[in-house]
Amino acid sequence: MGGAVRGVIVDHELLQYANGQPENNKSNPVLSMLRKLRFSNIHTAISYGLLLSAEQVNLLQTMAKLHSFECLPLTASSLDVAPQEIAHVWANISGTILYLLPNREEASSKITCTFFSIAPDAEVTIELHKSNKIYLDNLEELPLTICRLNKKAISNDVVTVGYIMKPSREEDFAKRGAFPMCPTPNGLIFLPLTFELPISTQLEEVDVILHKATDEIVFIELNNSLEPSNRIAYTTGMQKLQRYIDNHNHCFEVDPLKSIYPVLDRLKIQQLLLGLEDLNAEGRCTVRAPHFLKVNSFDEPDLVQKLHDAKLSVPSIVKPQVACGVADAHSMAIVFKVEDFKDLNVPLPAVIQEYVDHSSTLFKFYVLGERVFHAVKKSTPNADILSKSSQKNGPGPLLFDSLKSLPTGTADQHSGGQDLSLDLGLVNEAAKWLTRMLGLTIFGFDVVIQEGSGDHVIVDVNYLPSFKEVPDDIAIPAFWDAIKKKVDSKVMKQASMAPPSPMESVDKQETIKC
Numbered sequence: 001m002g003g004a005v006r007g008v009i010v011d012h013e014l015l016q017y018a019n020g021q022p023e024n025n026k027s028n029p030v031l032s033m034l035r036k037l038r039f040s041n042i043h044t045a046i047s048y049g050l051l052l053s054a055e056q057v058n059l060l061q062t063m064a065k066l067h068s069f070e071c072l073p074l075t076a077s078s079l080d081v082a083p084q085e086i087a088h089v090w091a092n093i094s095g096t097i098l099y100l101l102p103n104r105e106e107a108s109s110k111i112t113c114t115f116f117s118i119a120p121d122a123e124v125t126i127e128l129h130k131s132n133k134i135y136l137d138n139l140e141e142l143p144l145t146i147c148r149l150n151k152k153a154i155s156n157d158v159v160t161v162g163y164i165m166k167p168s169r170e171e172d173f174a175k176r177g178a179f180p181m182c183p184t185p186n187g188l189i190f191l192p193l194t195f196e197l198p199i200s201t202q203l204e205e206v207d208v209i210l211h212k213a214t215d216e217i218v219f220i221e222l223n224n225s226l227e228p229s230n231r232i233a234y235t236t237g238m239q240k241l242q243r244y245i246d247n248h249n250h251c252f253e254v255d256p257l258k259s260i261y262p263v264l265d266r267l268k269i270q271q272l273l274l275g276l277e278d279l280n281a282e283g284r285c286t287v288r289a290p291h292f293l294k295v296n297s298f299d300e301p302d303l304v305q306k307l308h309d310a311k312l313s314v315p316s317i318v319k320p321q322v323a324c325g326v327a328d329a330h331s332m333a334i335v336f337k338v339e340d341f342k343d344l345n346v347p348l349p350a351v352i353q354e355y356v357d358h359s360s361t362l363f364k365f366y367v368l369g370e371r372v373f374h375a376v377k378k379s380t381p382n383a384d385i386l387s388k389s390s391q392k393n394g395p396g397p398l399l400f401d402s403l404k405s406l407p408t409g410t411a412d413q414h415s416g417g418q419d420l421s422l423d424l425g426l427v428n429e430a431a432k433w434l435t436r437m438l439g440l441t442i443f444g445f446d447v448v449i450q451e452g453s454g455d456h457v458i459v460d461v462n463y464l465p466s467f468k469e470v471p472d473d474i475a476i477p478a479f480w481d482a483i484k485k486k487v488d489s490k491v492m493k494q495a496s497m498a499p500p501s502p503m504e505s506v507d508k509q510e511t512i513k514c
Contacts, residue, residue, distance in 0.1 A: 003117065004150045006095030009072060009086060010034065013102050014048065014111065014139070017265050031067055032167070033139055038068060038182040038193065039174040042146075043093060045070035087118040092345040094119040096149060102144070109135035113145060119120070139274025145206050147183050147191045158183050159487050162206035162251070164193040164241070164345040167213040169466075176472045178479060186484045190255055197236030197453045203244050203251055208487050210254045212464050214240060214264065217325030222265055222349065232264065232325075249494075254486055255463065259439040263463045264309040266323045267294050272437055273458055276430060285423045287430050287456040290354040293393035294321065297348065304509045305337075307352070314338060315355045315383045318397075320347040322478045325461070330402040334380075336387050340397040356457050358448035363422060365431060368443045368475070372431045374424075375469030379448065422449065427456060434461065442479070 015030050034044045046064050048057060050073060055074075064071040074085050086097060088206065096115055103112040113134040134145055151158060163179060165171070173179055179190040193202050193209075203209075216238035221231045234242070245253060262268040273289030280286050293310040300306065307313065318333045318341075328347045334355060335341060362379035366373060380386060386398070427447055434445065444465035448457050467475050 003095040004155050005042060005098060005115075005146045005183075006093050007045070007086075007090055007097040007155075008034070008037050008142070008146075009045045009047050009097065009099045011099075011101040012046055012048040012056075013054070014100060015060075030139055031063070032070055033142060035067055035171070036143070036174055037146075037181070039171070039177065040179060040190075041177070043070070043090060043179060045072045047074050047099075049073075050075055054285060067158045079150055083114075083116045083118070090118065092120055096153065098142075098146070098149075100136075100139075103135060103355045103474045109137055111136040111139065112393055113142070115149065140194050143181065144193050144197070144202055144205065147189060150182060150189055151186075151205070153184060158187045158189050158485065159181070159207045160189045160191055161208050161210055161254075161483060162193045162202060163210040164195075164216070164238075164284055165212035165464075169212060169215065170465055172222075172468070176468070176476060184498075186479045186480055188484060193241070195235070195240075199237065199240050199246055203241070203248070206251045206255055208252060208483065208490075209241070209245065210464075210483065211238075211241075213257055213260060214325040214463065217264075220264065220322050220326055222267075222321050222403055232261075239468050252490055255442065257441050260463045262438060263440075263443070263461055264318055264323050264325060265321060267292075267321050267349075269323070269351070269461050270351060273461075275437065276433065276458065277424070279429050279433060285426055285454045285456055287423075287426050287458070290356060290457050290459055292354065293352045295348070295350055295352060297347075298350075300401060303341060304338055310352075312352060312354060314340075315387065316354045317355045318344060318346045319351050319353060319402075321349040322347070332400055332402050334386065334398040336397065342348070344397060345399060353459070354457075355383055356448050356455075356459070357451045358457075359451055363427070363447040364444060364465075364469060364474075365447060366436060366465060367431050367440070367442065368467070368478040369441055369485050370476045371476070371482070372428050373467065373470045373475065376468070382451070403507075421454065423456060430456075430458065441482055 006281050010030060017026065038044045038241060039367075046060055046069055048060055048071070052060075063069075065491055072086070072089055074082055083097070086099065090097070094386060098116055099114045099116075101114070102458050105112065114137055115132050115134070136142065137147065147160060151160070165173075170179070179192070180188075181190060183189055191202065191206060193199065213234065218234045219233040220233055242257065243308075251305060262272055265482075266367050270289055270292045276287050276289060280288075291311040293306055293312055293360075296301070307316075315334055315336045318335055320329055320331060322329045324330075331346060333340075333344055333346050335344065335352075341417045358379060360379050360381050362377045363374055364377055365374045378465050381389070431445075434443070436439075438464060442464050444467065446460040449455070450457055467479070
């Protein structure tokens with residue numbers, strides 16, 4: 001008996017919950033941890049003793065229901081007996097159960113983590129539930145503990161993926177089942193990394209690292225000649241993680257920091273996309289970059305001539321050169337008259353980009369390793385309709401945050417009257433080309449089709465997108481496969497570069513003699 005961790009029960013005394021409305025506890029770190037476990041298909045519950053007041057029990061039950069946890073009343077106070085009660089309640093579960101209580105034995109540790117095995121229809125005896133104990137200083141150690149127990153119970157051959165990103169992004173991925181702590185069908189275990197614990201201790205268990213490094217950017221300076229690594233300042237935790245990776249060969253990144261640098265800089269991406277012209281051939285649609293111009297000031301005296309030389313006209317869309325990682329990276333504007341550039345409230349340096357009439361239709365493409373998916377979304381109207389709409393709100397440019405709501409058009413709001421036809425084969429070629437040029441495993445890009453010409457214009461590229469428009473039952477296995485194939489490729493590359501063993505050298509010499 002034994003197996004992977006299938007259930008975690010936390011005693012109510014560890015919750016440190018606030019009295020009053022359950023909603024006041026939404027940011028409780030213990031509840032956040034339990035949600036993370038539940039999203040990982042681990043049964044989760046809050047336990048309490050029978051002496052708890054009716055008011056406190058009601059609060060616990062309401063809180064548990066709010067977060068889709070179970071609430072278990074346990075009559076036993078002895079750790080030798082409580083597992084029997086838990087086994088009766090979770091009679092349909094087979095595997096290892098963790099029961100966390102305040103530690104009243106060891107003064108140096110705050111939490112006692114007792115783990116034991118259960119199985120359906122098994123006879124419940126004290127011998128069967130012989131418990132083991134692990135002492136934790138804080139609850140942040142729980143995922144690492146689960147990872148170690150799972151690897152010991154299943155196989156050390158599983159690949160452990162450590163991941164780090166901001167909590168809201170992590171929860172968005174986790175609730176779709178992307179980060180299971182028990183092995184995926186292709187042998188991955190996911191471990192959430194935290195900078196609250198020594199990063200070296202966690203990375204000792206990790207084979208590959210998945211990060212959204214842009215969530216850890218403190219400062220970016222693009223308007224100088226320094227190397228990208230010297231122009232981007234990361235949090236202290238991210239710097240420690242990177243130093244560890246640089247000094248240890250046993251773990252590596254799914255996508256290294258150096259590969260995401262171009263995605264941080266809209267000018268670099270625009271310049272890279274100019275190479276798409278190599279994919280074009282007679283007799284089919286063109287895939288291209290939008291026309292663009294970098295500006296350091298909107299008051300440049302020869303701005304009109306520069307716009308003309310760059311094949312730009314109004315309306316144009318204006319974006320900060322910094323693409324992500326800082327607060328105002330998504331503060332943009334659509335300019336309808338040249339006069340609107342004066343005192344324009346968009347961070348500098350900026351990139352002025354061609355506004356493509358595209359019938360309010362945006363094609364979002366997602367690259368997950370060797371697989372490419374796409375979804376169709378509504379987008380901003382064509383320029384003439386957008387201009388009329390903007391005039392109703394007064395003269396001047398249209399300022400917006402690209403992460404928030406934008407005016408979207410309807411199906412009939414286009415000038416040419418023709419249907420847009422997506423050349424999927426062409427865009428898939430562009431996806432493969434971008435994979436080679438960027439060296440990224442997981443990324444996304446946006447395509448619009450220009451009315452009239454039919455040009456396929458790639459207007460944006462981003463790293464580790466949510467790909468939430470793709471159904472989870474398709475996207476999540478593809479996500480896992482992309483990571484596993486990257487690991488396999490890295491292992492094969494390292495094996496090919498390793499010096500031959502003494503025995504291999506002898507065998508080779510014997511072959512030569514023969």
